Amino acid sequence: xxxVKNLRVRIHGKAILDAISFCVQQGQTLCITGESGxxxxxxxxxxxxxxxxxxxxxxxxxxTSEPSELKGRWQGAPGLPGSRWVMQDPIAALNxxxxxxxxxxxxxxxxxxxxxxxxxxxxxxxSDVELLPGLAVRRPSEVSLGQAQRACLARALVARPxxxxxxxxLSALDAIVQKQVAATMRRIQMRYGTTFIIVTHDLGFAATYxxxxxxxxxxxxxxxxxxxxxxxxxxxxYCEELLLAATELGGLPEVVPATQGPExxxxx
Amino acid sequence: xxxxxPRVAPFLFALFRRLLSLFCVLLGVSLITFAMTYxxxxxxxxxxxxxxxxxxxAFPPEILEGIRExxxxxxxxxxxFFQWLFRFFQGEFGNxxxxxxxxxxxxxxxxxxxxxxxxxxxxxxxxxxFALSSVAVWRPGSLFxxxxxxxxxxxxxxxxxxxxxxxxxxxxxxxxxxPAYGSGSPEHLVLPAITLAFWITASQTRLLRAFFxxxxxxxxxxxxxxxxxxxxxxxxxxxxxxAAIPALTMIGLDIASLLEGTVIVELTFARGGIGxxxxxxxxxxxxxxxxxxxxxxxLVYVFINSLIELVQDALDPRISFLKPPKHxxxxxxxx
Amino acid sequence: MTFQTQAGFSEETDLKKTKHGKDLxxxxxxxxxxxxxxxxVAVTGFLLSPYxxxxxxxxxxxxxxxxxxxxxxxQLGRDVATRLLYGGIWSIGLAFLITFAGAVxxxxxxxxxxxxxxxxxxxxxxxxxxxxxxxELVAAVTIAGVLGPxxxxxxxxxxxxxxxxxxxxxxxxxxxxxxxxxxxxxxxNGLPSxxxxxxxxxxxxxxxxxxxxxxxxxxxxxxxxGLSFLGFxxxxxxxxxxxxxxxxxxYMQTAPYLMIFPGLAILSCVLAINLAGDRxxxxxxxxxxxxxx
Numbered sequence: 099x100x101x102v103k104n105l106r107v108r109i110h111g112k113a114i115l116d117a118i119s120f121c122v123q124q125g126q127t128l129c130i131t132g133e134s135g136x137x138x139x140x141x142x143x144x145x146x147x148x149x150x151x152x153x154x155x156x157x158x159x160x161x162t163s164e165p166s167e168l169k170g171r172w173q174g175a176p177g178l179p180g181s182r183w184v185m186q187d188p189i190a191a192l193n194x195x196x197x198x199x200x201x202x203x204x205x206x207x208x209x210x211x212x213x214x215x216x217x218x219x220x221x222x223x224x225s226d227v228e229l230l231p232g233l234a235v236r237r238p239s240e241v242s243l244g245q246a247q248r249a250c251l252a253r254a255l256v257a258r259p260x261x262x263x264x265x266x267x268l269s270a271l272d273a274i275v276q277k278q279v280a281a282t283m284r285r286i287q288m289r290y291g292t293t294f295i296i297v298t299h300d301l302g303f304a305a306t307y308x309x310x311x312x313x314x315x316x317x318x319x320x321x322x323x324x325x326x327x328x329x330x331x332x333x334x335x336y337c338e339e340l341l342l343a344a345t346e347l348g349g350l351p352e353v354v355p356a357t358q359g360p361e362x363x364x365x366x
Numbered sequence: 367x368x369x370x371x372p373r374v375a376p377f378l379f380a381l382f383r384r385l386l387s388l389f390c391v392l393l394g395v396s397l398i399t400f401a402m403t404y405x406x407x408x409x410x411x412x413x414x415x416x417x418x419x420x421x422x423x424a425f426p427p428e429i430l431e432g433i434r435e436x437x438x439x440x441x442x443x444x445x446x447f448f449q450w451l452f453r454f455f456q457g458e459f460g461n462x463x464x465x466x467x468x469x470x471x472x473x474x475x476x477x478x479x480x481x482x483x484x485x486x487x488x489x490x491x492x493x494x495x496f497a498l499s500s501v502a503v504w505r506p507g508s509l510f511x512x513x514x515x516x517x518x519x520x521x522x523x524x525x526x527x528x529x530x531x532x533x534x535x536x537x538x539x540x541x542x543x544x545p546a547y548g549s550g551s552p553e554h555l556v557l558p559a560i561t562l563a564f565w566i567t568a569s570q571t572r573l574l575r576a577f578f579x580x581x582x583x584x585x586x587x588x589x590x591x592x593x594x595x596x597x598x599x600x601x602x603x604x605x606x607x608x609a610a611i612p613a614l615t616m617i618g619l620d621i622a623s624l625l626e627g628t629v630i631v632e633l634t635f636a637r638g639g640i641g642x643x644x645x646x647x648x649x650x651x652x653x654x655x656x657x658x659x660x661x662x663x664x665l666v667y668v669f670i671n672s673l674i675e676l677v678q679d680a681l682d683p684r685i686s687f688l689k690p691p692k693h694x695x696x697x698x699x700x701x
Numbered sequence: 702m703t704f705q706t707q708a709g710f711s712e713e714t715d716l717k718k719t720k721h722g723k724d725l726x727x728x729x730x731x732x733x734x735x736x737x738x739x740x741x742v743a744v745t746g747f748l749l750s751p752y753x754x755x756x757x758x759x760x761x762x763x764x765x766x767x768x769x770x771x772x773x774x775x776q777l778g779r780d781v782a783t784r785l786l787y788g789g790i791w792s793i794g795l796a797f798l799i800t801f802a803g804a805v806x807x808x809x810x811x812x813x814x815x816x817x818x819x820x821x822x823x824x825x826x827x828x829x830x831x832x833x834x835x836x837e838l839v840a841a842v843t844i845a846g847v848l849g850p851x852x853x854x855x856x857x858x859x860x861x862x863x864x865x866x867x868x869x870x871x872x873x874x875x876x877x878x879x880x881x882x883x884x885x886x887x888x889x890n891g892l893p894s895x896x897x898x899x900x901x902x903x904x905x906x907x908x909x910x911x912x913x914x915x916x917x918x919x920x921x922x923x924x925x926x927g928l929s930f931l932g933f934x935x936x937x938x939x940x941x942x943x944x945x946x947x948x949x950x951x952y953m954q955t956a957p958y959l960m961i962f963p964g965l966a967i968l969s970c971v972l973a974i975n976l977a978g979d980r981x982x983x984x985x986x987x988x989x990x991x992x993x994x
Contacts, residue, residue: 146889177889191882195904201883208891253886387827394831402840406847523972525923527930527943528964531950539954626838633931644839645931648846660843664834 099124099293100261104154107137107144107317114140115151115317122310124161124260125291129298129308129325137317138297139186142265145295146177160260181261182254187270188246192238198249199224199234205257223256224249226289227282244275248282255286264296268303280307301344305329313337388672395664396454400447402660403653410439413651417463454661460654464647469658472643479639484628486559491566492617498567499574500601503582514571521568526627530561530634547636558635562627569623573616577609584608614674621670625663725984732977743786752780754787754940766958773958775948777938781959785966788940793970795852795935796921799859804914806860807867808906812898814868815875826872829865837862838924845933855934859924863917870913874906908985915978919971926967942967 100122107115115137122128130138144151156168163180177183182205185191192201202220211219221231227248238246247267254262267283268276284307287294298304304311304325311328313321313336321333332338411430414437415422434440438449453460459469502514537557538546545554581587582605590600629641636642640659647655752758757777766773772781814825837859844858845851878884884901892900926943928934935941937948942963949959 148885183886183889185882185886187882191886193883193887193901193905196900200900204887204892205890207896253890257890387830390827391830391834394827395834398831398835402843402847407849519975520968520972523919523923523968523975525926525930525943525964525967525971527927528946528960528967531946531953531960531964535953535957535960622836625836629836629838629842630927630931645842645846645933648843648933649850651847656843656847660835660839663836663839667834667836 099159100295101155101157102145102153103156105141105144105156106152107140107149108152109149113317115144118314118319120310120312120319120322122261122293122295124293125287126309127287127294127296127307128310128312129296129304130312130314131298131301131304132314132320134299135316136314138299138314139265140317141314142183142263142295142297145263146181146183147172158261162258162260178261180259181263182257182259183263184247184250184254184265184267186266188243188250189238189270191250192246194238197235197237198229198241198246201238202234202249202253202256205253209257219256220252223252226255226286227252242275243271244279247271247275247279251279251282251286255290258290259292261293261295264294264298266298267296268298268300283307301341313340384672384675388668391668392665395668396451396661397447399657399661399664400450403657404443404446406651406653408651410437410653413463413653417466417652450657454657459658462647462655463652464650464655469654472655473640473658473662476639476643479637480628480632480641482555483558483562483631483637483639484624486555487562487566487627488624490559491563492570494563494567495570495574498571499578502571502575503578506579511575514575518568518572518575521564522572524564524568526561526565527630527634529564530557530631533557533561534635554635554637558631558637561634562624562631565627566624569620570613570617574609574613577612578605581605581608614677622667625666728980728984732981743789747783747786747790750780750783750786752783754784755779755938765956772962773956775945775956775959776952779940781945781962784940784945785942785962788942788945788963789966789970791935791939791941792922792925792943792967795856795925796918799856799863799925800914800917800921802860803863803917804867804910807864807869808871808910810864811868811871812875812902815872815879816894816898822872825868829868832862833865835862838927841924841928842931842933845928850933850936852935852939855925855928859921859928863921866913866917867910870909871906874909875902878902878905912978912982912985915974915981919974919978922967922971922974 102121103119105115105118106113118141120128130141132138140149143149150171152171153168156166156172158166158178158180160180166178192198199220202223203216206216206219220234224231224234229245229248229252233241233245233249238249241249247270251267264283268279271279280303283294286292294307296304296307308325311321311323311325312319313328313334315336321328321337323333328337329341332341409430411433412425414433415425415429419425438446441449457470459473461467462469462472465472498514498517502508502511505511534546534557537544544556545551546557587600587604590604591597628639629644631637632639632641633645640663643655644659646652647659757779758774761774764774772785774780775784810825810829814822814829840862841855841858844861845855848854848857878901884897887897887901925934926941926946929936929941929943930947932947935944937944945963946960949956949963952959
């Protein structure tokens with residue numbers, strides 16, 4: 099549903115991302131990983147129109163909203179229609195002065211719902227992410243980090259997006275909450291068939307949840323494989339080292355990916 | 367490129383940008399100054415005529431028209447503005463309407479009064495502030511420290527015209543130790559200087575105390591302490607140097623307040639000087655004098671602040687011209 | 702796929718009402734009560750006073766503080782206490798008006814500069830710098846004096862020289878906020894700029910603006926009284942603390958209370974606002990987006 103061909107981001111004449119091509123199928127999870135500075139987050143920002151990017155082609159074909167086809171230079175503020183973005187630090191991503199419910203409701207501002215419709219949509223999204231309805235009136239400083247991240251998730255979800263970008267969604271949380279939020283994410287994906295693009299440096303997480311893995315290094319694609327293949331036989335020497343290091347540190351569980359997605363053609 | 371060296375080019379560029387913005391500010395300052403008098407109500411030609419022929423009560427329209435021609439008062443705003451600006455930067459400030467003598471001469475005659483007052487007050491004020499704050503941070507929270515803080519708070523809220531009146535009441539009217547009004551002898555300088563110095567002490571004690579306290583708990587001072595360097599050596603050699611830069615900046619920013627204080631003090635004590643000259647010229651609508659004085663005070667401010675920025679750059683490599691603008695975040699790549 | 706964890710609901714449901722927020726609320730409540738009390742006392746005192754602030758009583762000229770006239774009478778026999786209460790309304794009220802207008806003007810200029818960026822920003826900031834170059838009182842004396850010394854011109858002059866700090870603060874905080882994650886989210890979610898401004902930018906600038914405003918308010922009281930004392934502001938016979946000081950100056954030796962009480966009033970009022978502002982800044986410290994620059 100999302101195909102990106104030859105994406106390039108240049109800042110002050112220096113290419114921080116170059117020749118990035120990948121694609122994601124409906125309902126699957128793509129994990130983007132790599133060391134810090136490899137351009138993971140920049141890629142997300144570029145896909146959301148926050149960095150001036152050049153594409154040979156970007157095609158986004160969601161089922162319900164209208165498709166986007168982009169070519170050449172692009173920097174558009176409202177991102178890709180039909181997609182939402184969950185950021186790394188939930189406290190920074192929520193306005194400290196607004197009750198969570200209002201922040202969540204803003205996500206569907208463009209649909210101009212009536213007050214009751216909006217209320218229903220927000221409470222449904224909140225129950226989807228297992229937030230008590232009473233929390234809607236709280237401000238971000240009055241809830242836990244995990245609850246704040248769930249609110250961010252609800253804000254994405256309330257718009258019924260077909261694609262959600264995640265930028266290190268768990269790294270601000272502690273282990274137990276990480277696990278709970280990850281489970282919630284999974285359940286949402288199952289229920290709504292949402293496509294996830296997750297930026298993470300946690301290979302253990304990628305091993306458990308990814309259908310497909312994209313490894314970046316110095317702004318270039320280092321590996322672009324299905325998760326099963328990647329964790330068995332990585333494409334490059336660098337990825338092997340990466341996996342080895344993660345296994346030694348104990349971050350990589352000895353599990354087979356939960357759902358084995360169909361193998362995606364390498365050429366995309 | 368002006369030069370091939372990669373280190374010099376951005377430096378020159380930054381300097382150029384700074385000079386450009388300085389030029390813009392100077393232009394803006396002149397424009398505002400000129401607008402203040404241009405849009406003033408009342409017939410300027412009549413004011414000039416009165417200044418020239420003080421004995422004549424009414425003027426025939428031909429004479430007024432002649433004056434308008436002579437001073438180009440019929441020209442559009444920007445023509446008059448640029449004429450004035452060119453003359454100003456060539457050093458032709460014109461003659462005062464009130465006394466028909468060159469503005470510059472009157473200014474020179476008055477500026478020494480102001481300078482002696484400001485310099486004395488700054489000297490007393492800064493010394494007192496330094497002494498108070500350095501003793502205060504010796505034992506933070508002690509009675510002396512709290513007294514110093516309270517004094518600084520009161521000083522910041524003290525209207526200095528009132529303080530001046532109180533001093534006059536006590537030392538001139540009751541004790542008869544010092545002269546109350548006027549200027550000339552060193553005795554005349556004492557009360558005004560103390561009034562102005564009190565305000566300087568109050569504002570600077572507060573700041574210096576904060577800077578000293580911050581420097582005192584800085585990690586590098588802890589390290590020095592662990593190494594066994596004595597407290598007095600830490601203070602004199604390290605904390606002082608550390609606090610000097612921010613303190614300097616604040617004093618620079620306060621030059622405007624200092625000028626304000628001078629105006630009030632001069633008028634309260636009926637001293638000569640720039641402040642009372644300004645008030646007198648404003649009341650008598652002596653436009654050349656007003657233009658010169660307002661422009662002068664703004665130029666002093668701009669000049670001193672530019673100077674302080676330069677000194678800062680020289681003293682502290684961390685505050686650099688080359689520092690990228692803080693808001694340039696959109697292009698920052700994060701990973 | 703089964704999900705064994707349903708613990709999400711029980712996860713840290715305790716109220717995390719911060720102590721900090723409580724402190725702030727309590728302080729604001731106390732401050733509000735205090736201001737109301739002072740206002741109530743001032744207004745009732747003024748209404749209950751048997752004297753009018755501007756009506757002379759030539760039989761009781763320059764009488765020292767007594768039971769009939771708690772703070773004495775001035776050279777025209779007017780009751781000083783009544784005039785102080787009346788003058789306070791002028792000093793404090795005018796300062797409030799002036800700083801409010803300055804804050805609104807500065808905020809608008811700062812927002813415009815921050816929002817449109819590039820050329821507009823540079824131009825507006827150079828204008829701000831230019832206005833900044835004039836010592837407030839020098840410019841105010843000149844403008845008010847040239848236009849003609851009266852209350853309206855003084856107010857105009859003080860507004861004209863007082864908005865720049867607000868513009869600088871709002872601009873720098875606004876530019877900072879625009880790149881915060883939550884504003885980026887709002888933009889991606891398709892909120893129009895005006896709503897982003899109203900909901901996301903302004904509420905987060907508010908606390909810092911409030912601190913700066915209390916600071917400007919107390920300074921403005923000093924400026925108003927100072928200008929009136931120098932003869933460029935509120936004109937006699939209107940009671941205003943600075944104008945009363947000017948009146949009292951001539952009778953310094955015979956009736957020192959004429960200049961002591963107005964001065965005390967200015968001092969205590971400015972001190973109170975300053976202290977409240979300091980406390981506010983401490984309390985907002987970690988909450989505010991940026992402290993005063």
